[in-house]
Amino acid sequence: MNYSVYFEQNREKHLEELKQWLSIPSISALSEHKEDINQAASWLADQLTQAGLENVEIIPTKGHPLVYADHLHAPGKPTLLVYGHYDVQPVDPLHLWETPPFEPSIRDHKIYARGATDDKGQVFMHIKAVEAILRQEGQLPVNLKFFIEGEEEISSPSLLAYLSDGAGRLAADAVLISDTALIEKGKPAICTGLRGLCSLEVAVHTANTDLHSGSFGGGVPNALHAMVSLLASLHNDKGEVSVAGFYDDVETLSPAMKAEFAKQDLNEEKLRTDLGLDTLYGEGDYSFVERVGARPTLELNGVYGGFQGEGTKTVIPKEAHAKITCRLVANQNPQDILDKIERHLRTHIQPGARLEVIKGEKANAFNIDPSHPLLQSAADAFERVYGTRAVFTKDGGSIPIVETFSRLLAAPVVLMGFGLPDENLHAPNEHFHLENFDKGLLTIVEYLKAL
């Protein structure tokens, strides 16, 4: 039976299985979901076993478990390590979801659920592709290892600890990851770069209690005033980050890179309209693709302090909080950037306000040369299924583990993603387009068989 027919015949069953997995709220950032995380890992291990993989193991860690499986019966053939993650982002603001985030729902050829595209849906495809080959042919054309973690959305601390204890078991000729996106519908891409990341939390404290704005207003510092002026100082009015030295280790965008980005032929006007924006916005003379692919950022992810309820409360808040992340490129060192930001904050905090800075996640940027044969083969596989050759891109997101894998395993990392850019990753109404579910299964089979 050819694979198109096989996947068509099994489509309903596959989607029902995926829905089961997506129903488990495996939010890694929130400790109350610990049991859900374990359940998602356990579901995954069962699936891997049913697919015909061997040595399936749920590896406990100090955090959320790792899931390993392998199938090593193709002597002389390369060994591929398939990596992905079964954890998902938080779901708030919950009221903006059209259907509940953990009640998967198919509408208009898309499956809606938290984790649908990032990354349960894409991990699931690899399992089903392997299962298909084993059922159809009884053996795999390559040696395969699956290694799926539950802490990707919180920067993979347990996986990093596991790798630092020796990555011998994971030795592979290449790492294969599906956690990125097509350029747009029908236009596949292979990602050759990912931005790094660093995060920090900032708090400003003033009085030892909230104060009445009548009795004290005008005579005492207001933590919110201190916070907004501090945060406003982080950017200039050209959209550039004002932190001294922030751009020191950023490489100038080369003409070759600009040309590669231009191939994406992004319709900025359509993007603007799709996002409901009055205008795109960013640094100087860069295109959107260049800004996101090759320029660093400093983003406020959350700011809060004082009264948030209905009506008015005439209070002078005693504290204010901000959550900040940076996306990093080229040779920017996350620790160095965090230090520079802290220096900026300590310099710019207003008199009478006390600053607290908690540094968080750190990940380097990743880059790979598009001319590598494994990347060229991947582009071929896409071409056979989608009818158009994949473009080599750089993604603005961060998969912190990619740079670590490429460094510790000394292996190329192939980023072969099947999401779409507008699938609301990390936002309400996350979804995954089923055209790419269907074509992705075939593309993975093509790729494995071509190696």
Add this chain to the structure above:
Amino acid sequence: MNYSVYFEQNREKHLEELKQWLSIPSISALSEHKEDINQAASWLADQLTQAGLENVEIIPTKGHPLVYADHLHAPGKPTLLVYGHYDVQPVDPLHLWETPPFEPSIRDHKIYARGATDDKGQVFMHIKAVEAILRQEGQLPVNLKFFIEGEEEISSPSLLAYLSDGAGRLAADAVLISDTALIEKGKPAICTGLRGLCSLEVAVHTANTDLHSGSFGGGVPNALHAMVSLLASLHNDKGEVSVAGFYDDVETLSPAMKAEFAKQDLNEEKLRTDLGLDTLYGEGDYSFVERVGARPTLELNGVYGGFQGEGTKTVIPKEAHAKITCRLVANQNPQDILDKIERHLRTHIQPGARLEVIKGEKANAFNIDPSHPLLQSAADAFERVYGTRAVFTKDGGSIPIVETFSRLLAAPVVLMGFGLPDENLHAPNEHFHLENFDKGLLTIVEYLKAL
């Protein structure tokens, strides 16, 4: 029996009654407390009846009810209208309360509860003072009307509507209000000025959904960036409000006024230490008392947008919100100030962000000449009980109805308050010092008998 003995003998009973009233969470700003509001009004009406007042009536309104009562059996004597409020502020952040806000608790000669000092505790004293005179002497030395509202903390819309329908029933020679504070323990004050108020809510909108900071960061506007730079533009680094024309109708502080303020002899260093502040903070060359009594403010009461949970969320928020109130002085017109602020915001909003401004409360500032005989009598009453003559002050807070009463009833308003400045009005752990409960009862009796 003299009044000291009477109040001492009845002290436990009085405090138990007050605790009952403070247990009712009559938060006027939150619609889910509608029934509590009604219960607090009903409790009040029963108390007024038991005290011997007549014509007790719960007056329904479109909002929360008004409570009226009178005792008009002193022909030839002046008529005093006692005004106060039985509604209270919201209680968040709840976790900072040492005992629950609606489980009144006496510690260290203070009664802790939301509303203890603002204003249930002070209204309660007027009822008990009247009850004491009626029980001891069978008649009152003046004609009295009680008029207690349930919307003071949300700017008294129903009371204003009631007054605009004709205030004939409330006609009085003077209005007596206890909703202000002593300068400090043992140092009574009569307030001769209150700041006005205006409020607004500001929202900033960018994309039609929250966006992933990896896929979009650097290329789209962030509602929080737009909000913090907008809010930061409202003040300069001297602590002055930067809105054009904001100070146009503010009077220069006269040497006479400066001298009156100086009598308060405020220990700024002690205040700073008590509040746990590194430094007091405010406009230019003014003292704390001058800043709060005679200068206007623009305060951020709440700012929020994006992720507030545990951990990191790499999101670009699509919206951000701020709640703002201004305290106004002298001839500042609240509507004019709101218009000027809106103009400032529309001028300073960054490209790509859409601004929404909702204008809220409006109240004029109030001022009265300290030489008025009714104010001099009040100062005498304080002197007889506290052993020290009251100082004439200006309070930084707003009791919007005071200016309206003085205008519509064409009557002087006597602000005879028994709170203390550090009793956490509008903040966690609000309390009322029982020394002023005890002395306040006697001062009110003295005042009524002296008129």
